[in-house]
Amino acid sequence: MKVTTRKALLKDLDVLLDFEQGIINFERPFDTTLKDEKINYYDLEAMITSNDVFVAVAEIDNEIVGSGYARIESGKPYLKHNTYAYLGFMFVKENSRGKGVNKLIIDALNLWIISQGIEEVRLDVYVDNPGAIRAYEKAGFKGHLLNMRMRLG
Numbered sequence: 487m488k489v490t491t492r493k494a495l496l497k498d499l500d501v502l503l504d505f506e507q508g509i510i511n512f513e514r515p516f517d518t519t520l521k522d523e524k525i526n527y528y529d530l531e532a533m534i535t536s537n538d539v540f541v542a543v544a545e546i547d548n549e550i551v552g553s554g555y556a557r558i559e560s561g562k563p564y565l566k567h568n569t570y571a572y573l574g575f576m577f578v579k580e581n582s583r584g585k586g587v588n589k590l591i592i593d594a595l596n597l598w599i600i601s602q603g604i605e606e607v608r609l610d611v612y613v614d615n616p617g618a619i620r621a622y623e624k625a626g627f628k629g630h631l632l633n634m635r636m637r638l639g
Contacts, residue, residue: 487546489587491594494534494541494553501550502530502541505577516612519635528575533557540598541575544587551582556595558602570606571599576618592625 494502506528514520533539533555544552555575561567573595578587599607611618613632 487585489544489546489551489582489585489590491542491544491590494543496531496534498543498550499530499534502534502543502553502575505553505579506530506575508579509575509577513612516614528555530575540595542591542594542598544578544582544591544594546582546585546587552578552587552591554588554591554595556599556607558604561606567604567606569604570608571595571602571604573607573609576609588621589625 506526507524510520510525510527530541534541538558539555541555542553543550553575554573554577556571556573559570559572561570573592576588576591578591596607607627608630609622609627610633611622613619619629
């Protein structure tokens with residue numbers, strides 16, 4: 487079983503839209519502020535065709551089993567970096583988890599990020615998702631800032 491990665495194409499859109507719903511359904515228990523009806527996080531078609539976003543897919547035997555994106559963002563004026571890459575849309579099909587797919591996607595995204603002359607990479611992960619936190623730490627990420635919230639009323 488060989489896992490390969492490549493840039494996502496518009497022909498992959500239906501599979502990627504399914505992955506997006508998989509992410510949303512997985513994250514609903516972590517975020518009670520998400521609407522109950524069907525929602526979308528991303529404009530995947532625009533992301534696939536954008537010069538500032540690299541959407542990667544992982545394949546096993548020509549089947550797409552994972553995804554992720556890197557998006558170029560502007561840094562705050564008080565930071566040392568003018569731009570950074572933000573990672574998102576990280577998804578691996580359940581039957582392909584534990585096979586290093588997520589790491590290969592991150593590696594592919596990092597290659598693109600480096601080719602853009604960017605050195606800073608960031609992502610968000612729910613604090614109540616220790617499995618994802620471990621996976622990102624294993625890939626080299628470190629905790630940086632904890633985003634906190636509270637509901638009034």
